[in-house]
Amino acid sequence: MSGGRGALAVTALGVCSPGGVGVTALWEALATGRAHHPPITEFDVEGATLGAAGRVPGHSGAQDTWRALDLAESAVREALDGVDDTGRERTALVLGTTDPGLVPAEPGRLAGDLAAACAERTGLGGEAITVANASASGAAAIAVARDLVASGDAPAAVVGGADAVTDMAFLGLNSLRTLGPEGCRPFSTRRRGIGLSEGAAVLRLEPYAPHDADAAEPLAVLAGCGLTNATGHLAAPGADGIEQAVRLALADAGLGPEDVDLVNTHGPGTRRGDTAEVTALRAVFGARLPSIPVNSVKGVLWHLQGGAGAVEALACVLSLTHRAVTPTWGAEPVDPFCADLDLVLDDGPRPVPELRTALSVSCGLGGMNTALVLRRP
Incomplete structure:
Protein backbone atom coordinates (compact mmCIF):
# COMPACT_ATOMS: atom_id res chain seq x y z
CA MET A 1 0.00 0.00 0.00
CA TYR A 208 3.92 21.44 2.27
CA ALA A 209 3.96 24.68 0.29
CA PRO A 210 7.46 24.96 -1.23
CA HIS A 211 6.51 27.92 -3.41
CA ASP A 212 4.94 29.98 -0.62
CA ALA A 213 7.45 32.72 0.17
CA ASP A 214 5.69 33.49 3.46
CA ALA A 215 5.74 29.90 4.74
CA ALA A 216 8.42 28.94 7.25
CA GLU A 217 10.85 26.31 6.01
CA PRO A 218 10.01 22.94 7.58
CA LEU A 219 12.49 20.75 9.41
CA ALA A 220 12.04 18.07 6.76
CA VAL A 221 9.57 16.76 4.20
CA LEU A 222 7.73 13.44 4.53
CA ALA A 223 7.95 12.46 0.88
CA GLY A 224 6.69 8.86 0.74
CA CYS A 225 5.26 5.93 2.69
CA GLY A 226 5.00 2.24 1.96
CA LEU A 227 3.21 -0.43 4.01
CA THR A 228 2.97 -4.19 3.56
CA ASN A 229 1.40 -7.00 5.52
CA ALA A 230 3.44 -9.92 4.19
CA THR A 231 2.68 -12.63 6.72
CA GLY A 232 4.73 -15.75 6.11
CA HIS A 233 5.35 -16.58 9.76
CA LEU A 234 3.98 -15.10 12.98
CA ALA A 235 7.41 -14.30 14.43
CA ALA A 236 10.04 -14.64 11.69
CA PRO A 237 10.41 -11.57 9.43
CA GLY A 238 10.44 -11.98 5.66
CA ALA A 239 12.76 -10.16 3.27
CA ASP A 240 10.17 -10.00 0.48
CA GLY A 241 7.70 -7.95 2.53
CA ILE A 242 10.40 -5.52 3.66
CA GLU A 243 11.66 -5.10 0.11
CA GLN A 244 8.15 -4.39 -1.16
CA ALA A 245 7.53 -1.75 1.53
CA VAL A 246 10.76 0.05 0.60
CA ARG A 247 9.95 -0.02 -3.11
CA LEU A 248 6.44 1.30 -2.43
CA ALA A 249 7.79 4.17 -0.30
CA LEU A 250 10.32 5.18 -2.95
CA ALA A 251 7.71 5.04 -5.70
CA ASP A 252 5.33 7.07 -3.54
CA ALA A 253 8.04 9.72 -3.14
CA GLY A 254 8.81 9.70 -6.87
CA LEU A 255 12.38 8.62 -6.14
CA GLY A 256 14.63 5.72 -7.01
CA PRO A 257 17.20 3.76 -5.00
CA GLU A 258 19.91 6.02 -6.38
CA ASP A 259 18.38 9.00 -4.52
CA VAL A 260 18.75 7.57 -0.98
CA ASP A 261 21.64 8.93 1.12
CA LEU A 262 20.89 7.20 4.46
CA VAL A 263 19.06 4.03 5.51
CA ASN A 264 17.88 3.95 9.10
CA THR A 265 17.04 0.31 9.66
CA HIS A 266 14.65 -1.43 12.02
CA GLY A 267 17.88 -3.13 13.15
CA PRO A 268 16.62 -4.94 16.28
CA GLY A 269 19.69 -7.07 16.84
CA THR A 270 18.16 -10.48 16.15
CA ARG A 271 19.80 -12.82 13.67
CA ARG A 272 16.65 -13.43 11.63
CA GLY A 273 15.58 -9.79 11.73
CA ASP A 274 18.95 -8.40 10.66
CA THR A 275 19.36 -11.03 7.96
CA ALA A 276 15.92 -10.43 6.44
CA GLU A 277 16.38 -6.65 6.46
CA VAL A 278 19.84 -6.73 4.89
CA THR A 279 18.63 -9.19 2.26
CA ALA A 280 15.77 -6.84 1.38
CA LEU A 281 18.07 -3.81 1.18
CA ARG A 282 20.47 -5.67 -1.10
CA ALA A 283 17.58 -6.50 -3.41
CA VAL A 284 16.56 -2.82 -3.60
CA PHE A 285 19.94 -1.08 -3.70
CA GLY A 286 22.14 -3.75 -5.30
CA ALA A 287 25.82 -2.90 -5.69
CA ARG A 288 25.23 0.63 -4.38
CA LEU A 289 24.28 -0.50 -0.85
CA PRO A 290 27.87 -0.61 0.55
CA SER A 291 28.27 3.08 -0.31
CA ILE A 292 25.15 4.20 1.63
CA PRO A 293 25.42 4.86 5.39
CA VAL A 294 23.21 2.31 7.16
CA ASN A 295 22.48 2.66 10.87
CA SER A 296 20.23 1.54 13.71
CA VAL A 297 19.42 3.57 16.82
CA LYS A 298 18.41 0.49 18.84
CA GLY A 299 21.98 -0.10 19.99
CA VAL A 300 21.51 3.05 22.10
CA LEU A 301 17.80 3.28 22.86
CA TRP A 302 16.94 -0.44 22.68
CA HIS A 303 13.47 -1.28 21.36
CA LEU A 304 10.76 1.33 22.05
CA GLN A 305 8.06 -1.12 20.87
CA GLY A 306 5.22 0.89 19.30
CA GLY A 307 7.32 4.04 19.60
CA ALA A 308 10.29 2.56 17.73
CA GLY A 309 9.30 3.52 14.18
CA ALA A 310 8.38 7.04 15.29
CA VAL A 311 11.61 7.72 17.17
CA GLU A 312 13.57 6.36 14.20
CA ALA A 313 11.73 8.65 11.78
CA LEU A 314 12.51 11.51 14.15
CA ALA A 315 16.18 10.45 14.19
CA CYS A 316 16.17 10.68 10.39
CA VAL A 317 14.81 14.23 10.59
CA LEU A 318 17.62 15.13 13.01
CA SER A 319 20.22 13.59 10.69
CA LEU A 320 18.83 15.66 7.82
CA THR A 321 18.87 18.88 9.84
CA HIS A 322 22.35 18.24 11.27
CA ARG A 323 23.59 16.81 7.96
CA ALA A 324 25.23 14.02 9.91
CA VAL A 325 24.69 10.30 10.53
CA THR A 326 24.93 8.83 14.02
CA PRO A 327 26.74 5.52 14.59
CA THR A 328 25.26 2.06 15.01
CA TRP A 329 26.41 1.60 18.59
CA GLY A 330 26.96 -1.98 19.72
CA ALA A 331 27.49 -3.36 16.21
CA GLU A 332 31.06 -4.50 16.72
CA PRO A 333 32.23 -7.14 16.08
CA VAL A 334 30.16 -7.04 12.91
CA ASP A 335 28.48 -10.20 11.61
CA PRO A 336 30.33 -11.28 8.43
CA PHE A 337 26.95 -11.38 6.63
CA CYS A 338 26.73 -7.60 7.19
CA ALA A 339 30.43 -6.83 6.73
CA ASP A 340 29.93 -5.00 3.42
CA LEU A 341 27.55 -2.47 5.01
CA ASP A 342 28.67 1.01 6.03
CA LEU A 343 27.30 0.79 9.58
CA VAL A 344 28.91 4.11 10.59
CA LEU A 345 31.23 2.63 13.20
CA ASP A 346 32.58 6.09 14.02
CA ASP A 347 33.10 7.53 17.51
CA GLY A 348 30.37 10.10 16.93
CA PRO A 349 28.14 11.57 14.23
CA ARG A 350 29.66 11.48 10.76
CA PRO A 351 29.27 14.74 8.82
CA VAL A 352 27.55 14.15 5.48
CA PRO A 353 27.11 17.61 3.92
CA GLU A 354 25.34 16.21 0.86
CA LEU A 355 22.78 14.25 2.94
CA ARG A 356 19.38 14.94 1.41
CA THR A 357 17.18 11.83 1.51
CA ALA A 358 16.72 9.32 4.33
CA LEU A 359 14.84 6.03 4.34
CA SER A 360 13.49 4.62 7.61
CA VAL A 361 12.41 0.96 7.81
CA SER A 362 10.22 -0.57 10.54
CA CYS A 363 9.13 -4.18 10.94
CA GLY A 364 6.65 -5.89 13.25
CA LEU A 365 5.50 -9.35 14.21
CA GLY A 366 3.20 -10.97 11.71
CA GLY A 367 4.81 -9.37 8.66
CA MET A 368 3.93 -5.73 9.37
CA ASN A 369 6.45 -3.61 7.44
CA THR A 370 6.58 0.15 6.96
CA ALA A 371 9.06 2.33 5.07
CA LEU A 372 9.16 6.12 5.21
CA VAL A 373 11.08 8.52 2.95
CA LEU A 374 12.14 11.84 4.49
CA ARG A 375 13.94 14.64 2.65
CA ARG A 376 15.51 17.98 3.33
CA PRO A 377 13.24 20.83 2.14
Whole structure:
Protein backbone atom coordinates (compact mmCIF):
# COMPACT_ATOMS: atom_id res chain seq x y z
CA MET A 1 0.00 0.00 0.00
CA SER A 2 1.20 3.54 -0.66
CA GLY A 3 -0.62 6.81 -0.43
CA GLY A 4 0.72 8.62 -3.48
CA ARG A 5 -0.95 11.82 -2.29
CA GLY A 6 1.97 14.21 -2.02
CA ALA A 7 4.59 15.37 0.40
CA LEU A 8 3.98 16.94 3.82
CA ALA A 9 6.05 19.33 5.88
CA VAL A 10 7.50 18.14 9.21
CA THR A 11 7.23 21.32 11.26
CA ALA A 12 7.94 20.20 14.84
CA LEU A 13 9.14 17.22 16.88
CA GLY A 14 8.60 15.85 20.36
CA VAL A 15 10.26 12.95 22.13
CA CYS A 16 11.05 11.30 25.44
CA SER A 17 13.21 8.19 25.40
CA PRO A 18 15.97 6.43 27.34
CA GLY A 19 18.17 9.12 25.80
CA GLY A 20 16.33 11.80 27.75
CA VAL A 21 13.43 14.21 27.43
CA GLY A 22 13.35 16.42 24.36
CA VAL A 23 14.84 16.52 20.89
CA THR A 24 18.21 17.90 22.02
CA ALA A 25 18.65 15.06 24.52
CA LEU A 26 17.82 12.48 21.85
CA TRP A 27 20.48 13.77 19.46
CA GLU A 28 23.06 13.82 22.27
CA ALA A 29 22.24 10.20 23.14
CA LEU A 30 22.49 9.03 19.54
CA ALA A 31 25.74 10.96 19.14
CA THR A 32 27.42 9.57 22.27
CA GLY A 33 25.81 6.15 22.55
CA ARG A 34 24.68 6.82 26.13
CA ALA A 35 21.16 6.11 27.40
CA HIS A 36 19.36 5.02 30.57
CA HIS A 37 18.85 1.27 31.14
CA PRO A 38 18.33 0.68 34.87
CA PRO A 39 17.32 -2.60 36.54
CA ILE A 40 13.62 -3.45 36.57
CA THR A 41 12.17 -3.20 40.08
CA GLU A 42 8.38 -2.97 39.66
CA PHE A 43 7.86 -6.64 38.73
CA ASP A 44 9.73 -9.89 39.26
CA VAL A 45 12.34 -10.64 36.56
CA GLU A 46 14.16 -13.42 38.39
CA GLY A 47 15.33 -15.98 35.86
CA ALA A 48 14.77 -13.66 32.88
CA THR A 49 17.44 -13.34 30.21
CA LEU A 50 17.65 -9.61 30.87
CA GLY A 51 16.95 -7.74 34.10
CA ALA A 52 16.96 -4.16 32.83
CA ALA A 53 14.91 -1.95 30.49
CA GLY A 54 15.27 1.40 28.78
CA ARG A 55 13.68 4.17 30.85
CA VAL A 56 13.06 7.88 30.36
CA PRO A 57 15.46 9.47 32.88
CA GLY A 58 13.95 11.96 35.30
CA HIS A 59 10.45 11.59 33.85
CA SER A 60 7.85 11.68 36.57
CA GLY A 61 4.73 9.65 36.01
CA ALA A 62 2.82 6.63 37.19
CA GLN A 63 4.70 3.35 36.98
CA ASP A 64 1.60 1.49 35.85
CA THR A 65 -0.73 1.18 32.89
CA TRP A 66 -1.02 4.98 32.57
CA ARG A 67 2.70 5.27 31.83
CA ALA A 68 2.31 5.11 28.03
CA LEU A 69 -0.22 7.95 28.17
CA ASP A 70 2.09 10.07 30.34
CA LEU A 71 4.95 9.55 27.88
CA ALA A 72 2.78 10.32 24.87
CA GLU A 73 1.56 13.52 26.52
CA SER A 74 5.14 14.66 27.15
CA ALA A 75 6.15 14.19 23.52
CA VAL A 76 2.98 15.76 22.12
CA ARG A 77 3.33 18.84 24.31
CA GLU A 78 6.85 19.42 23.01
CA ALA A 79 5.66 19.17 19.40
CA LEU A 80 2.81 21.60 20.13
CA ASP A 81 5.01 24.27 21.71
CA GLY A 82 3.91 27.61 20.27
CA VAL A 83 0.63 26.31 18.81
CA ASP A 84 -2.36 28.26 20.15
CA ASP A 85 -5.81 26.91 21.02
CA THR A 86 -7.17 27.74 17.57
CA GLY A 87 -4.39 25.78 15.90
CA ARG A 88 -5.02 22.79 18.14
CA GLU A 89 -8.76 22.73 17.60
CA ARG A 90 -8.73 20.77 14.33
CA THR A 91 -5.32 19.11 14.60
CA ALA A 92 -5.55 15.31 14.40
CA LEU A 93 -3.62 12.96 16.66
CA VAL A 94 -2.51 9.53 15.48
CA LEU A 95 -0.56 7.34 17.90
CA GLY A 96 0.89 3.88 17.40
CA THR A 97 1.29 1.43 20.26
CA THR A 98 1.85 -2.32 20.55
CA ASP A 99 -0.89 -2.78 23.14
CA PRO A 100 -3.87 -0.45 22.86
CA GLY A 101 -5.17 -1.92 26.11
CA LEU A 102 -2.49 -0.03 28.03
CA VAL A 103 -4.89 2.81 28.79
CA PRO A 104 -7.61 1.74 31.27
CA ALA A 105 -11.23 2.50 30.63
CA GLU A 106 -12.92 5.55 32.09
CA PRO A 107 -16.62 6.36 31.98
CA GLY A 108 -17.50 7.18 28.39
CA ARG A 109 -14.26 5.86 26.90
CA LEU A 110 -13.20 2.46 25.62
CA ALA A 111 -10.14 0.85 27.13
CA GLY A 112 -7.11 1.33 24.94
CA ASP A 113 -8.09 4.62 23.35
CA LEU A 114 -4.59 6.05 23.75
CA ALA A 115 -4.92 8.76 21.10
CA ALA A 116 -8.28 10.04 22.40
CA ALA A 117 -7.02 10.17 25.98
CA CYS A 118 -3.86 12.02 24.92
CA ALA A 119 -5.81 14.44 22.71
CA GLU A 120 -8.04 15.29 25.65
CA ARG A 121 -5.02 16.03 27.85
CA THR A 122 -3.28 18.19 25.25
CA GLY A 123 -6.25 20.08 23.82
CA LEU A 124 -6.25 18.56 20.33
CA GLY A 125 -9.74 18.65 18.87
CA GLY A 126 -9.31 16.83 15.56
CA GLU A 127 -9.66 13.15 14.79
CA ALA A 128 -7.88 10.83 17.25
CA ILE A 129 -6.72 7.43 15.94
CA THR A 130 -4.82 4.65 17.70
CA VAL A 131 -2.81 2.31 15.45
CA ALA A 132 -1.63 -1.13 16.63
CA ASN A 133 0.71 -2.71 14.07
CA ALA A 134 3.15 -4.40 16.45
CA SER A 135 6.67 -2.90 16.34
CA ALA A 136 5.82 -1.03 13.15
CA SER A 137 2.97 0.85 14.89
CA GLY A 138 4.67 4.24 15.19
CA ALA A 139 5.78 4.27 11.56
CA ALA A 140 2.41 3.00 10.33
CA ALA A 141 0.72 5.78 12.29
CA ILE A 142 2.83 8.31 10.37
CA ALA A 143 1.55 6.87 7.09
CA VAL A 144 -2.05 7.07 8.35
CA ALA A 145 -1.61 10.70 9.40
CA ARG A 146 0.03 11.55 6.09
CA ASP A 147 -3.10 10.43 4.26
CA LEU A 148 -5.36 12.36 6.66
CA VAL A 149 -3.56 15.64 6.02
CA ALA A 150 -2.78 15.12 2.33
CA SER A 151 -6.43 14.33 1.60
CA GLY A 152 -7.61 17.46 3.40
CA ASP A 153 -9.42 15.50 6.11
CA ALA A 154 -7.23 17.25 8.69
CA PRO A 155 -5.39 20.58 8.34
CA ALA A 156 -2.51 19.23 10.43
CA ALA A 157 -1.63 16.20 12.52
CA VAL A 158 0.59 15.23 15.41
CA VAL A 159 1.68 11.64 14.87
CA GLY A 160 4.00 9.04 16.31
CA GLY A 161 4.03 6.26 18.85
CA ALA A 162 4.31 5.49 22.55
CA ASP A 163 4.72 2.47 24.77
CA ALA A 164 5.56 1.58 28.35
CA VAL A 165 7.50 -1.38 29.74
CA THR A 166 4.92 -3.69 31.28
CA ASP A 167 5.24 -7.09 32.91
CA MET A 168 3.09 -8.62 30.16
CA ALA A 169 5.28 -7.31 27.34
CA PHE A 170 8.60 -7.97 29.06
CA LEU A 171 7.86 -11.43 30.43
CA GLY A 172 6.03 -12.42 27.25
CA LEU A 173 9.06 -11.60 25.13
CA ASN A 174 11.30 -13.35 27.62
CA SER A 175 9.19 -16.51 27.35
CA LEU A 176 9.64 -16.35 23.57
CA ARG A 177 13.42 -16.07 24.08
CA THR A 178 13.37 -12.71 22.33
CA LEU A 179 15.32 -10.77 24.98
CA GLY A 180 19.11 -10.63 24.79
CA PRO A 181 21.42 -10.45 27.82
CA GLU A 182 23.10 -7.28 26.49
CA GLY A 183 20.05 -5.60 25.04
CA CYS A 184 20.11 -4.70 21.35
CA ARG A 185 23.36 -5.32 19.42
CA PRO A 186 22.33 -4.63 15.79
CA PHE A 187 24.30 -6.51 13.12
CA SER A 188 26.82 -7.81 15.66
CA THR A 189 28.08 -11.35 16.18
CA ARG A 190 27.28 -10.74 19.88
CA ARG A 191 23.58 -10.16 19.30
CA ARG A 192 21.31 -12.49 21.23
CA GLY A 193 18.00 -10.65 21.09
CA ILE A 194 16.52 -7.30 22.02
CA GLY A 195 16.26 -5.02 25.03
CA LEU A 196 12.88 -3.45 25.78
CA SER A 197 12.37 0.29 26.32
CA GLU A 198 9.70 2.86 27.08
CA GLY A 199 9.26 6.16 25.32
CA ALA A 200 7.29 8.28 22.89
CA ALA A 201 8.08 10.27 19.76
CA VAL A 202 5.89 12.42 17.53
CA LEU A 203 6.14 14.65 14.46
CA ARG A 204 3.85 17.53 13.53
CA LEU A 205 2.75 17.27 9.90
CA GLU A 206 1.30 20.11 7.85
CA PRO A 207 0.70 20.72 4.13
CA TYR A 208 3.92 21.44 2.27
CA ALA A 209 3.96 24.68 0.29
CA PRO A 210 7.46 24.96 -1.23
CA HIS A 211 6.51 27.92 -3.41
CA ASP A 212 4.94 29.98 -0.62
CA ALA A 213 7.45 32.72 0.17
CA ASP A 214 5.69 33.49 3.46
CA ALA A 215 5.74 29.90 4.74
CA ALA A 216 8.42 28.94 7.25
CA GLU A 217 10.85 26.31 6.01
CA PRO A 218 10.01 22.94 7.58
CA LEU A 219 12.49 20.75 9.41
CA ALA A 220 12.04 18.07 6.76
CA VAL A 221 9.57 16.76 4.20
CA LEU A 222 7.73 13.44 4.53
CA ALA A 223 7.95 12.46 0.88
CA GLY A 224 6.69 8.86 0.74
CA CYS A 225 5.26 5.93 2.69
CA GLY A 226 5.00 2.24 1.96
CA LEU A 227 3.21 -0.43 4.01
CA THR A 228 2.97 -4.19 3.56
CA ASN A 229 1.40 -7.00 5.52
CA ALA A 230 3.44 -9.92 4.19
CA THR A 231 2.68 -12.63 6.72
CA GLY A 232 4.73 -15.75 6.11
CA HIS A 233 5.35 -16.58 9.76
CA LEU A 234 3.98 -15.10 12.98
CA ALA A 235 7.41 -14.30 14.43
CA ALA A 236 10.04 -14.64 11.69
CA PRO A 237 10.41 -11.57 9.43
CA GLY A 238 10.44 -11.98 5.66
CA ALA A 239 12.76 -10.16 3.27
CA ASP A 240 10.17 -10.00 0.48
CA GLY A 241 7.70 -7.95 2.53
CA ILE A 242 10.40 -5.52 3.66
CA GLU A 243 11.66 -5.10 0.11
CA GLN A 244 8.15 -4.39 -1.16
CA ALA A 245 7.53 -1.75 1.53
CA VAL A 246 10.76 0.05 0.60
CA ARG A 247 9.95 -0.02 -3.11
CA LEU A 248 6.44 1.30 -2.43
CA ALA A 249 7.79 4.17 -0.30
CA LEU A 250 10.32 5.18 -2.95
CA ALA A 251 7.71 5.04 -5.70
CA ASP A 252 5.33 7.07 -3.54
CA ALA A 253 8.04 9.72 -3.14
CA GLY A 254 8.81 9.70 -6.87
CA LEU A 255 12.38 8.62 -6.14
CA GLY A 256 14.63 5.72 -7.01
CA PRO A 257 17.20 3.76 -5.00
CA GLU A 258 19.91 6.02 -6.38
CA ASP A 259 18.38 9.00 -4.52
CA VAL A 260 18.75 7.57 -0.98
CA ASP A 261 21.64 8.93 1.12
CA LEU A 262 20.89 7.20 4.46
CA VAL A 263 19.06 4.03 5.51
CA ASN A 264 17.88 3.95 9.10
CA THR A 265 17.04 0.31 9.66
CA HIS A 266 14.65 -1.43 12.02
CA GLY A 267 17.88 -3.13 13.15
CA PRO A 268 16.62 -4.94 16.28
CA GLY A 269 19.69 -7.07 16.84
CA THR A 270 18.16 -10.48 16.15
CA ARG A 271 19.80 -12.82 13.67
CA ARG A 272 16.65 -13.43 11.63
CA GLY A 273 15.58 -9.79 11.73
CA ASP A 274 18.95 -8.40 10.66
CA THR A 275 19.36 -11.03 7.96
CA ALA A 276 15.92 -10.43 6.44
CA GLU A 277 16.38 -6.65 6.46
CA VAL A 278 19.84 -6.73 4.89
CA THR A 279 18.63 -9.19 2.26
CA ALA A 280 15.77 -6.84 1.38
CA LEU A 281 18.07 -3.81 1.18
CA ARG A 282 20.47 -5.67 -1.10
CA ALA A 283 17.58 -6.50 -3.41
CA VAL A 284 16.56 -2.82 -3.60
CA PHE A 285 19.94 -1.08 -3.70
CA GLY A 286 22.14 -3.75 -5.30
CA ALA A 287 25.82 -2.90 -5.69
CA ARG A 288 25.23 0.63 -4.38
CA LEU A 289 24.28 -0.50 -0.85
CA PRO A 290 27.87 -0.61 0.55
CA SER A 291 28.27 3.08 -0.31
CA ILE A 292 25.15 4.20 1.63
CA PRO A 293 25.42 4.86 5.39
CA VAL A 294 23.21 2.31 7.16
CA ASN A 295 22.48 2.66 10.87
CA SER A 296 20.23 1.54 13.71
CA VAL A 297 19.42 3.57 16.82
CA LYS A 298 18.41 0.49 18.84
CA GLY A 299 21.98 -0.10 19.99
CA VAL A 300 21.51 3.05 22.10
CA LEU A 301 17.80 3.28 22.86
CA TRP A 302 16.94 -0.44 22.68
CA HIS A 303 13.47 -1.28 21.36
CA LEU A 304 10.76 1.33 22.05
CA GLN A 305 8.06 -1.12 20.87
CA GLY A 306 5.22 0.89 19.30
CA GLY A 307 7.32 4.04 19.60
CA ALA A 308 10.29 2.56 17.73
CA GLY A 309 9.30 3.52 14.18
CA ALA A 310 8.38 7.04 15.29
CA VAL A 311 11.61 7.72 17.17
CA GLU A 312 13.57 6.36 14.20
CA ALA A 313 11.73 8.65 11.78
CA LEU A 314 12.51 11.51 14.15
CA ALA A 315 16.18 10.45 14.19
CA CYS A 316 16.17 10.68 10.39
CA VAL A 317 14.81 14.23 10.59
CA LEU A 318 17.62 15.13 13.01
CA SER A 319 20.22 13.59 10.69
CA LEU A 320 18.83 15.66 7.82
CA THR A 321 18.87 18.88 9.84
CA HIS A 322 22.35 18.24 11.27
CA ARG A 323 23.59 16.81 7.96
CA ALA A 324 25.23 14.02 9.91
CA VAL A 325 24.69 10.30 10.53
CA THR A 326 24.93 8.83 14.02
CA PRO A 327 26.74 5.52 14.59
CA THR A 328 25.26 2.06 15.01
CA TRP A 329 26.41 1.60 18.59
CA GLY A 330 26.96 -1.98 19.72
CA ALA A 331 27.49 -3.36 16.21
CA GLU A 332 31.06 -4.50 16.72
CA PRO A 333 32.23 -7.14 16.08
CA VAL A 334 30.16 -7.04 12.91
CA ASP A 335 28.48 -10.20 11.61
CA PRO A 336 30.33 -11.28 8.43
CA PHE A 337 26.95 -11.38 6.63
CA CYS A 338 26.73 -7.60 7.19
CA ALA A 339 30.43 -6.83 6.73
CA ASP A 340 29.93 -5.00 3.42
CA LEU A 341 27.55 -2.47 5.01
CA ASP A 342 28.67 1.01 6.03
CA LEU A 343 27.30 0.79 9.58
CA VAL A 344 28.91 4.11 10.59
CA LEU A 345 31.23 2.63 13.20
CA ASP A 346 32.58 6.09 14.02
CA ASP A 347 33.10 7.53 17.51
CA GLY A 348 30.37 10.10 16.93
CA PRO A 349 28.14 11.57 14.23
CA ARG A 350 29.66 11.48 10.76
CA PRO A 351 29.27 14.74 8.82
CA VAL A 352 27.55 14.15 5.48
CA PRO A 353 27.11 17.61 3.92
CA GLU A 354 25.34 16.21 0.86
CA LEU A 355 22.78 14.25 2.94
CA ARG A 356 19.38 14.94 1.41
CA THR A 357 17.18 11.83 1.51
CA ALA A 358 16.72 9.32 4.33
CA LEU A 359 14.84 6.03 4.34
CA SER A 360 13.49 4.62 7.61
CA VAL A 361 12.41 0.96 7.81
CA SER A 362 10.22 -0.57 10.54
CA CYS A 363 9.13 -4.18 10.94
CA GLY A 364 6.65 -5.89 13.25
CA LEU A 365 5.50 -9.35 14.21
CA GLY A 366 3.20 -10.97 11.71
CA GLY A 367 4.81 -9.37 8.66
CA MET A 368 3.93 -5.73 9.37
CA ASN A 369 6.45 -3.61 7.44
CA THR A 370 6.58 0.15 6.96
CA ALA A 371 9.06 2.33 5.07
CA LEU A 372 9.16 6.12 5.21
CA VAL A 373 11.08 8.52 2.95
CA LEU A 374 12.14 11.84 4.49
CA ARG A 375 13.94 14.64 2.65
CA ARG A 376 15.51 17.98 3.33
CA PRO A 377 13.24 20.83 2.14
